[in-house]
Amino acid sequence: MIDKLEFLLALSQERNFSKAAELCGVTQPTFSAGIKSLEDMLGVMLVQRTSRFIGFTPEGDRVLDWARGIVADTRAMRQEVVSLRKGLSGRLRIAAIPTALAMVSALTTPFRARHPNVKFTILSRTSIEILAMLENLEVDAGLTYIDNEPLGRLRAVPLYTEQYRLLTSESSPLGDRDSVTWAEVGRIPLCLLTPDMQNRRIIDQLLHEAGGQADPTLESNSMIVLFSHVRTGRWASVMPQKLADTLGLTEHLRSIPIVEPDATHSIGLVVPRREPMSPLVNALVAEATRLAASPV
Incomplete structure (x- = not known):
């Protein structure tokens, strides 16, 4: 059956x-x-x-x-x-929102050091797709926002807080500032994620509350595409601080804090709320708990 x-x-x-x-x-x-x-x-x-x-x-x-x-x-x-006989092995399937993809290695690298016979499949998906894939058993875990949309029947382990930065060249408008407001960000051309992405919905809401609206000159569902354009020095974007730091800034590219409001959102590991958990998912939750205690 x-x-x-x-x-x-x-x-x-x-x-x-x-x-x-x-x-x-x-x-x-x-x-x-x-x-x-x-x-x-x-x-x-x-x-x-x-x-x-x-x-x-x-x-x-x-x-x-x-x-x-x-x-x-x-x-x-x-x-x-199988794990009782051979030790932990198999494949972990993880879906992550684009803004969290660069953080996945902070979870998978120490996990593999502890469990070298485990393999990984990492997929880039929207937050809504992640929830659907978890429900239908298409993935074992997700990395997504845990404080902005209902998670349903999932267990969440907070990993880090996402803070937002304006990425722009030092010679561009606002490029010489120590901080900028969301109202100011709303007045310059931006390249942003596509509207189906939760990060884009968050940015749209913050800009709207500041009296403006997003009118991007370029949209993509890939943060790499956005970052490659920003690195030319001729584009600007809004990105999470950790992602910008991980991808690396050039000599003339600046990461400027966005304030008023100083908005943050929590990113975490989500897994189905089932008992008992599978050995692979249980080990992944343990790794995420260790990571949360020593932030990325």
Whole structure:
């Protein structure tokens, strides 16, 4: 039955029968037969479909909730049995918001030193995508804002506080200042993240409260793209201080504190609130707790 519940999770992720079958490593007829077998076993229709996937029935949505818990527990059990015999091993899948990507190494590097047989997959995603991926068991953990949007059924470990800086060349407007206000930042051309990113929504709100609005000359969902433009000395952006420090400033590039208000937001590790946790997630939470006690 577990394999059929895995099919259901894959269908929830892909919203397409052929793609879900490919994700599960089976043919589409085998996949469709597995879903039909699960429906026959439970005596209800789970999926609305004609020649293609339309959605889940109300019963399908409830079974999907149960499937997430059952599959998560089964994976955790298998992982724990293997770890008892071989030590901690396997792959940790972590999704992080773009502004936190440069901080991931502060978590994964000491983790790997303690557990050298563990491998990692790191993905860049929006905060909303991270929550959806955690719910559907597509990733094991996320690095995201933990004080700006509801986290649902997740456990959070605060890691550091995000503070904002204006990155600009020393010869540009405001480039010679020791600090600037959000109202002043709103009056210069900026390159910013795209509106689907929570960092952009935070900046938009801060600029709005200061009496302005963001009208970026360049948008991207990549902080590397933004930073590469700022490094030319001909662009300006708003970035978290830790990210700017990690990426590195050039001789003529300045990182200027933005005040009035001196806004901050908390970034943390989030994992599903399940007991017992899988050995890999439990070890990651322990590493995050150690990191939080010695800030990045």
